[in-house]
Amino acid sequence: MRFSHNTFQRIRALSLFLALILVLSSLVWIQASVSPASAQEPTAGEVSMSVQIFPGDDVGTAAIGTTPVFYVGDTFKVSIVAENVEEPGIFGGQFELAFETDYLQGVDDSMVPGAAMQPVVVAVNEIDNAVGKVAYAGSRQGDLENVAGNVVLATLTFEAVGATEPPEGQTTTIHLVNAKLGAKGGIEVPVSGLVDLEIIIREDGGGGNGEGDIAGNVAVEGRAADNQAGHTVTAVGDLGGELSALTSADGHFVIEDAPADTYTMTANSPGFLAAACAGVVHTTDALTSLDDVMLLAGDIDDSGEIDIVDAAAIGLVFGSTEPGEIADLNVDGEVDILDLILMSANFGQTSEANPWLCQLADEL
Numbered sequence: 592m593r594f595s596h597n598t599f600q601r602i603r604a605l606s607l608f609l610a611l612i613l614v615l616s617s618l619v620w621i622q623a624s625v626s627p628a629s630a631q632e633p634t635a636g637e638v639s640m641s642v643q644i645f646p647g648d649d650v651g652t653a654a655i656g657t658t659p660v661f662y663v664g665d666t667f668k669v670s671i672v673a674e675n676v677e678e679p680g681i682f683g684g685q686f687e688l689a690f691e692t693d694y695l696q697g698v699d700d701s702m703v704p705g706a707a708m709q710p711v712v713v714a715v716n717e718i719d720n721a722v723g724k725v726a727y728a729g730s731r732q733g734d735l736e737n738v739a740g741n742v743v744l745a746t747l748t749f750e751a752v753g754a755t756e757p758p759e760g761q762t763t764t765i766h767l768v769n770a771k772l773g774a775k776g777g778i779e780v781p782v783s784g785l786v787d788l789e790i791i792i793r794e795d796g797g798g799g800n801g802e803g804d805i806a807g808n809v810a811v812e813g814r815a816a817d818n819q820a821g822h823t824v825t826a827v828g829d830l831g832g833e834l835s836a837l838t839s840a841d842g843h844f845v846i847e848d849a850p851a852d853t854y855t856m857t858a859n860s861p862g863f864l865a866a867a868c869a870g871v872v873h874t875t876d877a878l879t880s881l882d883d884v885m886l887l888a889g890d891i892d893d894s895g896e897i898d899i900v901d902a903a904a905i906g907l908v909f910g911s912t913e914p915g916e917i918a919d920l921n922v923d924g925e926v927d928i929l930d931l932i933l934m935s936a937n938f939g940q941t942s943e944a945n946p947w948l949c950q951l952a953d954e955l
């Protein structure tokens with residue numbers, strides 16, 4: 592068989608075309624396989640800093656690419672992270688956060704340096720909830736190496752105090768400003784971008800007593816039913832979480848949005864015998880409602896036992912009209928025989944012998 596000149600040219604053109612496609616597609620393949628790695632290795636000077644929700648916290652409906660949602664009363668942790676720090680790394684960093692005080696408050700003393708920076712010299716650690724500002728400056732301490740990679744400079748806790756919605760989708764922003772990084776020797780490491788954190792805050796549906804809450808009533812002896820404010824209820828989870836709430840005047844308490852866990856609940860109030868209830872299984876899709884508890888009067892020193900030490904403690908301040916005196920068990924403004932009677936009637940009682948039967952209804 593003999594090809595005509597034309598046919599030969601067509602075959603040659605087709606071959607070249609196919610070869611070109613092969614070369615192009617392999618280039619695309621090389622590009623595709625190289626891109627992810629190169630994204631993790633930016634050129635020098637491309638360090639960015641961001642405010643991030645601390646991993647592991649309950650972030651409501653948040654998923655990648657969506658705005659985190661919290662409810663009024665929630666607390667959440669944020670980390671300030673230096674990202675893509677290349678060798679030789681950083682030795683210290685400073686930053687400020689600006690936030691809207693109508694929506695957010697920083698939790699006092701909650702700011703701690705990131706683990707990778709430890710041990711660390713912290714020169715500035717301020718949370719100013721009046722103006723909505725956080726300031727931090729910390730450097731590694733002593734003869735240590737720089738650190739590289741994604742470096743958490745510090746972590747702090749915010750409380751959501753006001754709703755950003757409605758209108759739906761309205762957010763509040765934690766702005767990252769005045770950020771600087773430096774390496775050993777006092778050499779500045781340029782920061783190319785600062786990434787803020789936007790969040791949505793919603794009113795809690797019905798202000799508690801809803802799905803995921805733990806609620807009940809705590810009263811103390813010797814006081815009127817409408818004079819039961821300020822007793823403490825603590826929930827300690829088997830997974831290590833600890834939550835607490837105070838009673839309102841009618842003795843009601845709500846621990847809002849408690850993570851699913853098995854809790855030991857403890858009710859306590861100064862001057863009264865603490866009562867505990869173990870093994871409270873709580874899920875986030877139901878209200879865990881506990882049975883009422885009445886705390887016995889007279890454990891002045893909070894030892895878990897009403898004994899001679901408590902009697903002596905009342906004797907020591909007998910006749911006192913000092914406001915807030917713990918021995919004034921019935922809060923009538925004076926430590927007198929009525930308080931001693933309340934205590935003496937419980938002489939010998941212990942917390943252990945007087946548990947909070949918080950799930951009585953379930954057990955019957």
Ligand SMILES: [Ca+2]
Nearest residue numbers: 890892894896
């Ligand atoms: Ca005692």
Ligand SMILES: [Ca+2]
Nearest residue numbers: 919921923925
């Ligand atoms: Ca009294």
